Amino acid sequence: MSDGITPKTIFDDSPRHDPGGAVKVYFRSIAAIIWKDLSMELRSRELLSAMLVFALLAILIFNFAMELDVKIRSTVTAGVLWSTFAFAGTLGLNRSMAIEKDRGCLDGLLLAPVDRSAIFFGKAVGNLVFMILVEMIVLPVYSVLYNVNLFHWGFLLILFLGSLGYTAVGTLLASMAIHTRTRDVLLPILLFPVVIPVLMAAVKASNGFLQGLAMIEIMPWINILIVYDVIFTALAFVVFDFVVEE
Amino acid sequence: MTSTPRWLRILDYITATIFMAAIGMVFFYAPTEALMGAVQRVFYFHVASGWVGMLGFLAAAVAGVFYLKTERRLWDIIGFSAVEIGIVFVFITIVTGSIWARPVWNTWWTWDPRLTTAAIMELIYVAYIMLRQGIEDPDRRARYGAVYAIVGVASVPLTFLSARLFRTIHPIVVGSDPSSTLGGFDMTPRMLQTFLFSLLTFTFVFADLLWRRVRLGILADKVEQLKMKRME
Incomplete structure (x- = not known):
């Protein structure tokens, strides 16, 4: 890679001597992987374009399936958007x-001397x-x-937490x-039943913001989202080792 | 594989006996509920099967944790055996619940938190089985199964919580949730005894089935290993 962050610059500093360095290396390896994905996407654009076209098509289908006129729209906007994102999301995740698996990149990543x-x-x-x-x-x-x-701060917050x-x-x-x-x-079969609390909470909370409900009615949903995010990020962090183990 | 262990055979006999006793209690010992009539008797086995379903899911997650820690095949076999039993009993719960709900709520199904959670739980179980079927390497199958059982069980309380919140904001509930089968009618001492006895009985059924299924799983494992050896 010619993008500044090469494996050499990441692993050159020896983390054993100072504990702060280990953390730094950890975050730099995360950054390197993100950077790899982004620059790869910047060149091929196959992932983003697929997700995007799919999302727009989904909205088109919803438009005719549900006759999104003014009255219906106000109550189903959040639902339509979140279903769209959920379906488009599986495309991107897959x-x-x-990409990692087919081109043998995953093996390369696993061989790298970084924490899984x-x-x-x-x-x-x-x-x-x-x-x-x-x-x-x-x-x-x-x-x-x-x-x-739709550019309401609460709506954007829910988008972030839900995603x-x-x-x-x-x-x-x-x-x-x-x-x-x-x-x-x-x-999708594995993901959807497990991710239902996120979708439920995100739809209700976004709807709440769009319809201008009081914060006290939206707060429980935001709490569920935060709890879900914390629990499942921690859980994934713990079990990911076992998933990629060869 | 040796012949059936003595304790398992004893467990078989105990389970069969108390199961007959439980059926007898449900039909003859427990009094008929005043408002709902005879259909209320489904409640005893309904809640008991739901209990076994939960037990199966929990057991699968616990077995998953132990498998990931020890990597012993036995834990994996216990895990998927528990899931299979769980699927069957959650299904029984849903069906018996519908039988009860039709005359009492005047509908087969409502999106009540417990019903929603049961349905989603069943889907998680099914996804678990599909995940396992798609993997050939036994070690990987066991590891992924364990991970998914843990992830699944962690999501169930949150699903229940959100489903409950969903309904309290939308007060279009047909009938009340099944917890009011406890509050909806006051259980007489005899009803309570029948209920607790059913729970006990089904716990025995679960233990018995699990033991049998695990033995079958160990055999299947051996067959698979023999096949692998032959192919090599």
């Missing part, structure tokens, strides 16, 4: 892990970035198409799904 959890966080943050990018393109499109302003939990579990399960015979088919 692709991002399949750094690989997990690198991939998860990369997936989160892609998901948020897609959301940031779909939101204005939806706003223009249906003449609603965080979704990608944390999604990255873990995607790295399991790619090792199975049915790979792409399996990921």
Whole structure:
């Protein structure tokens, strides 16, 4: 890679001498993996474009399936958007892990002398970035198409919290799904039943913000999202070792 | 594989006996509920099967933790045996619940937190089985199964919590949630005894089935190893 962060610069400092250095190396390896994913995407654009086109098509389908006129729209906007993101998300998650597996990159990553959890966080943050990018393109499109302003700080916060939990579990399960015979088919089946609390909470909370409900009614949902994010990020961090073990 | 251990055979007999006794208690010992009538008798085995389903899911997660720690095949066999039993009993719970709900709530199904959680739990179990079927390498299958059982069980309380919150904000509940089967009618001492006895019985059923299924799993494991050896 000619992008400044090469494996050499990452692993040159020896972490054994000072504990602060170990943390630094840890974060630098996470950054390196994110950077690798982003620069790869910048060149091929295959992942983002697939997710984006899929998301727009999904909204198109919802438009005709539910007749999104003004009355219905106000109550289902959050649901339509979150279903779209959930489905588009599985495309991205599958692709991002399949790339690693098919071209033997995963083995390379595992051979690197870094903590396995750094690989997990690198991939998860990369997936989160892609998901948020897609959301940031779909939101204005939806706003223009249906003449609603979705850029409310609360709505954006929920988008972030929801995507965080979704990608944390999604990255873990995607790295399991790619090792199975049915790979792409399996990921949504594994992911959706587990991620339902996120979708429920995100839909209700976003709806609350869009309809201008009082914070006291939205807060429980935000709490669920935060609890989910914390529990599942920690859980994925603990068990990821076993998933990539050869 | 040796012949059936003596304790397992004893457990078989105990389970069969108390199961017959439980059926007898449900039909003859427990009084008929005043409002709902005979259909209320489904409640004893309904809650008991739900209990076994939860037990199966929990056992699978605990076995998963032990498998990841020790990497002993036995824990894996216990894990998927528990899941299989769990699937069957959650399904029984859903079916018996519908039988009860039709005359009492006037609907087969409602999106009540417990019903929602049971349905989602069943889907997690099914996904677990599908995940395992897609993996050939036994070690990887065991590891992934363990990880998914743990992730699944961690999500169930949150699912229940969100489903409950979902309903309190949307007060369009048809009937009340099944917890009011406890509060909805006051259990007479005889009903309570029947209920507790059913729970005990089904716990025995669970233990008995699990033991049998684990023995079957160990055999299947041996067959698989023999096949591998032959192929080499």
